[in-house]
Amino acid sequence: MTSAATSAPGATEDPGRRLSSEERRAQIILAALTVFGSRGYEGAxxxxxxxAAGVSQPxxxxxxxxxxxxxxxTxxxxxxxxxxALRTALAASDEGGENPMGKRVGEAYVDLIEIPGLHQTLAHAFLLGGHPAIGPAARxxxxxxxxxxxxEMGLPPDSAxxxxxxxxxISTMIGVRIVDDYGSNPEVAELFQACFPNKLGHVLDVLPRGERGL
Structure with a gap:
């Protein structure tokens, strides 16, 4: 799956071309995802x-x-x-029944870790339900x-x-940075293997950990 970050406006621009305000806006939002994801709303x-975006604060x-x-x-x-990303996965072929809808959509959700800070920023937003502006947006x-x-997936309430x-x-695992204990805690290894049976290596390569996530 191609990372949505690389397809965002301004993400692969010609370095010799002046960016439009919309392209610069997208560039700033991508940087904001990383900063808010690692520091939270209050800390950023x-x-x-x-x-992070390479522009001035003003x-x-x-x-x-x-x-x-x-x-x-953001x-x-x-x-x-x-x-x-989820709709693209939903619309994809099931390859003769070997790639069912739930598997496709679930893997697409995991693949969103390729956009740094996306899962974490949404998790921070979900914790700010009492904020007068952020709470409604998070809901x-x-x-x-x-x-x-x-x-769109058509799942009944219990399955949904x-x-x-x-x-x-998965979002909570990313948010609490439990990957930092992978390799030293067998319970963490078991959790990762249960949640990412087909993408474990990729997930471990992409998730922020230690100083890399700051």
Missing amino acids: TTDQVAR YVVRLFGTKENLFLA IEFALSQSLS RAYLAMWRFVRD REFVAQGML
Whole structure:
């Protein structure tokens, strides 16, 4: 699966060409995913995002206004990228019954780890339900994922609950950085093998760990 990050506007631009404001906006949002993902909403600053994006802090403020607006735009982007990847997997062939819908969509969800900070940023958003602006946006994102599973995948409520619960388990594993204990804790190894039976090596290569995730 091609990473959605590489297909985002401005991600593979000609270095000699001046970026449009929309391309620069996408570049900043990708940087914001990484910063918010590693530091959370409260711990991140627009200056950190600007440095990660290679632009000035006043430019970030000019495009987004406030850190809150930037975080809301980042949630919207993360949700859009997630649903796009899941819909692509849903529409793919089942290859004669050997690649069923649940497996395709589940693996596409795992593959979203290739966009640094996406899972973590959504997890941070889901913890801010009491925030007057972020809370409603987080609830809309959560319910959009539920509607995808119920309406587009067509799963009945019990199966949908199990599918979403598996996704939240994976997101929680990423968020708590349990990968840092992989190799030293047999329980962690068992958990990873249970959750990523077909993609374990790839997941271990891509997930942020130790200083690499800061």
